[in-house]
Amino acid sequence: MSTRGLWIALAAVAAVVATAATIGVLHSTRPSVELEHVLPGAPDPSADSDLHITCQRTLPEHLRVTIEAGQDFPEPVGRVISTEVIECPTNFDRHHVEFVGEVVGDVLRRDGGAWVLMNDDAYALEHGPLQAHGRYSGGNTGLAVWLDGALADIADQPGRYGVRGDILHVTGVLLRNDPADGGGLTLRATDARVVAEAEEVRPPVDVTQAVVAFVLVVAAVALAAADRAARRRR
Amino acid sequence: MFFRPTPDDARLIAYHVGQVLLGLGLLHVLPLVLAIANAEWNAASALGVGSGTTLLVAQLVMRGRPTVRLDWSHGLVIVAVAWLSGALLASIPLYLSGHVASLLDAVFEAMSGLTTSGLSLTQDLDHLPLSINLWRHLLHFVGGQGIVVVVISVMAMAGTQVGILYVGEGRDERIAPNVVRTARFIYRVAGVYLVLGTVAIAAAVTYAGLPAERALFHGATLFMAAFDTGGFAPQSTSVAYYHSALVEVVLLVFMIAGTLSFGLHYQLWQRRPGELFRHLETHVLAASTLLITTIALVGLAGSGAYDTTTALFRKGVFTVVSAHTGTGFSVTHPRLFISDWGMLAPAAVVGAMALGGMASSTAGGIKAARVGITALGLTRDVARVVAPPDALIVASYHSQRRRVVTDEQVRSAATILLLYLLSYLAGGLLGLFYGYDFTASFFESTSATANVGLSVGITAPGMPTILEIVYVLQMWLGRLEFLTAFALLAFLVSVVRGRV
Numbered sequence: 001m002s003t004r005g006l007w008i009a010l011a012a013v014a015a016v017v018a019t020a021a022t023i024g025v026l027h028s029t030r031p032s033v034e035l036e037h038v039l040p041g042a043p044d045p046s047a048d049s050d051l052h053i054t055c056q057r058t059l060p061e062h063l064r065v066t067i068e069a070g071q072d073f074p075e076p077v078g079r080v081i082s083t084e085v086i087e088c089p090t091n092f093d094r095h096h097v098e099f100v101g102e103v104v105g106d107v108l109r110r111d112g113g114a115w116v117l118m119n120d121d122a123y124a125l126e127h128g129p130l131q132a133h134g135r136y137s138g139g140n141t142g143l144a145v146w147l148d149g150a151l152a153d154i155a156d157q158p159g160r161y162g163v164r165g166d167i168l169h170v171t172g173v174l175l176r177n178d179p180a181d182g183g184g185l186t187l188r189a190t191d192a193r194v195v196a197e198a199e200e201v202r203p204p205v206d207v208t209q210a211v212v213a214f215v216l217v218v219a220a221v222a223l224a225a226a227d228r229a230a231r232r233r234r
Numbered sequence: 235m236f237f238r239p240t241p242d243d244a245r246l247i248a249y250h251v252g253q254v255l256l257g258l259g260l261l262h263v264l265p266l267v268l269a270i271a272n273a274e275w276n277a278a279s280a281l282g283v284g285s286g287t288t289l290l291v292a293q294l295v296m297r298g299r300p301t302v303r304l305d306w307s308h309g310l311v312i313v314a315v316a317w318l319s320g321a322l323l324a325s326i327p328l329y330l331s332g333h334v335a336s337l338l339d340a341v342f343e344a345m346s347g348l349t350t351s352g353l354s355l356t357q358d359l360d361h362l363p364l365s366i367n368l369w370r371h372l373l374h375f376v377g378g379q380g381i382v383v384v385v386i387s388v389m390a391m392a393g394t395q396v397g398i399l400y401v402g403e404g405r406d407e408r409i410a411p412n413v414v415r416t417a418r419f420i421y422r423v424a425g426v427y428l429v430l431g432t433v434a435i436a437a438a439v440t441y442a443g444l445p446a447e448r449a450l451f452h453g454a455t456l457f458m459a460a461f462d463t464g465g466f467a468p469q470s471t472s473v474a475y476y477h478s479a480l481v482e483v484v485l486l487v488f489m490i491a492g493t494l495s496f497g498l499h500y501q502l503w504q505r506r507p508g509e510l511f512r513h514l515e516t517h518v519l520a521a522s523t524l525l526i527t528t529i530a531l532v533g534l535a536g537s538g539a540y541d542t543t544t545a546l547f548r549k550g551v552f553t554v555v556s557a558h559t560g561t562g563f564s565v566t567h568p569r570l571f572i573s574d575w576g577m578l579a580p581a582a583v584v585g586a587m588a589l590g591g592m593a594s595s596t597a598g599g600i601k602a603a604r605v606g607i608t609a610l611g612l613t614r615d616v617a618r619v620v621a622p623p624d625a626l627i628v629a630s631y632h633s634q635r636r637r638v639v640t641d642e643q644v645r646s647a648a649t650i651l652l653l654y655l656l657s658y659l660a661g662g663l664l665g666l667f668y669g670y671d672f673t674a675s676f677f678e679s680t681s682a683t684a685n686v687g688l689s690v691g692i693t694a695p696g697m698p699t700i701l702e703i704v705y706v707l708q709m710w711l712g713r714l715e716f717l718t719a720f721a722l723l724a725f726l727v728s729v730v731r732g733r734v
Binding site: 004005019020023024026027030086087088089090104105106107108109110114115117119121123129130131134136137138139140141142144159160161162163164176177179181182183184185203205206209210212213214215216217218219220223224227 | 361443541566695
């Protein structure tokens, strides 16, 4: 490699490092907003061993239920979290349980009720949406919940960008393969109540990032204009 | 060029890479407009930083008109470098969105988008700004059509040997007589399908209960992921989010359309549907899909995962087609593949992912053409052994016309097939090294190399760094079908040494 080529390569490496450093600084200095409170009224299941149902504990067979119109459901066997239900769906199949989570995305209204996705990850029940606070807690995790009839009207503000959605406490029957959902793992709600209303969580505008973006775009446009002018002169 | 690369060769390569990056930089404008419309101000500035950086880099590397003639070796290196640099620069808005924890995670996400893999390290996807979500899916769209083909078709220069860049993309078929016209045809097909697909999927999700004001976004993003066999989805539960057989059927149509080669699309466009039924790859895909689906359904029935035949078929067929087309949409939670599906059904899904779709399509994997040619070569060679010495044994297949299987074709197909198998094995062994179980390790490795995107949970924030880097390389190698990467390696070696 020639000396000139070596200098070009070094300059390219320096430019890449400088770009990465700038982007890293922008990433780390993002403004954030803390939610004033963690979800009230819904205990963290991992903190209470009586509520924590695990794959190692087999729930009594006689407590499994079948869903029939007008039936009275037994008391829920306890509160479940989505990760353990997904890890051992057979253990929880057809048990009447409690579940707490944030409604996210959309309320899919049809067939006299609504499907909702309820997440019970840290973004839902602890810190709030990621862009507000920057605390990385992995991916989303939750359960698909069917809200029948009037229950479907309970959730009216799902979570999405800038909004932590309604937090619901749902009681219902877990179905390992719900025939109404083509065999999907679902929770068919028998009761639901709002534990916390939706709230806005938009972070403040990152002025530094906006200025850097403006400068870069202007520089790119200016360079293109200068090149075009130079080509015309030639 | 490999023997004594000169500064002129480097200038030529940089110039054409710059053209690709120019297109990528301008692509940021679409989600930027959405960000401004939705008042997603931080996402807008993140896209602005990404666009500005990409456009500046593109213009800087394009300085100095090339003086040497573009040849085969240049083309291969340009494609390899364009994909790598494209992923690096496309990662900027993803990293600045705050939804990926590290620059490596952002590069992983961008590479997954551009290679139409669909494996994701985005955190809190359900609260992601719409504009950043659109950016992820746009990467599928342009990656699927080939970022090189995009720029060349839009900014085609008279006299440039653009065909070389085209073949380096892993597409072996010349569809139209002129390569630039071929590239433009690809975009025309994609454009028509984009409009039809967005409308059809938007209608299906609206029928499923999605509010009308959200249907267009879901329609467009799901189409881009389906037709480009990518697999990203607007929400964290993928296609299971909609709880709708209609949505699944509509997406199946576009996934299958995406796995058809562009040569077949051209024949259909020219009103020659008979080609679809005579084509070698159609026969191979039909046979493999039928066989693998049967195995998967037997496995699911044995595992007891589903009580009803409807559920068995709906979950099983969709998952196998999603895997075989290389799309990666899921109607089942990823962990259920391991916790509830037994052993046989996940193994069938791995087989489907490994084989892949048609060559010259947006799909990944070994490809039906190679499987078919290798199988024909094998049967021909066996027939030659058992036949009388003076017998003439010829194997042939149909691809636009009758073609005889040659030894060179069989060797080429078998070489790439072997490289894919080695990549699946390497990634799987590394997964085992990190303590993941056998099924999960090989499932994830195959998904990465074959650019599918189905995951059993290994691909997650916090995964081992080395494994993450290996998956990035597997996705890149798989999309470019290896030889382009070897060309880049040879070029780098020759630059350092001054000769090969």
